[in-house]
Amino acid sequence: MSGTSATRLTRDEILAVLDTVMDPEVPVLSVRELGIVRDVRLEAGEAVTVVVTPTYSGCPAIRVIEQDITSALHGAGIADVRIETVYSPAWTSDWIPTEARAKLKAYGIAPPSPAAATDLVQLLRAPRTPQCPYCDSRDTEVRSEFGSTACKSICWCRSCRQPFEEFKGI
Secondary structure (H helix, E strand, O other): OOOOOOOOOHHHHHHHHHOOOEEOOOOOEEEOOOOOOEEEOOOOOOOOOEEEEOOOOOOOOOOOOOHHHHHHHHHHHOOEEEEOOOOOOOHHHHHOOHHHHHHHHHHHHEEEOOOOOOOOOOOOOOOOOOOOOOOOOOOOEEEEEOOOOOOEEEEEEOOOOOOOEOOOOO
């Protein structure tokens, strides 16, 4: 249904609609679960502003995400949808809640490790050994920093001999 609804949706109802908007590159998580949706503001009149932060500044999926959010809210009867994309503070994998990390693992993607507790940008990272989502082993290796999408790496588990993707942490 398109157009303005007879009764204005509450913030919680809008958030529930956003829970149905799945990330196009990680379709097991909604854009809220991934931490991309940072805020929802009910503006004057019937306007709704959704504040989003992409997982990284060059994310090729952000325009699709913005369009999907707008379409979902239009479908819920909100005619005036505004998307505000902000880059500061930068997205961090710490914005992914525990339940969403479990969904990633069940889907076969190793969830990211918590971000380092520092304000400094690390130019060199220590080698990481992501936990295998299939057998939980840490006897793994990153085979390629570039997976099916820019936000995932391709990994290999030496224990169960399964390839898997790791969602990159920031």
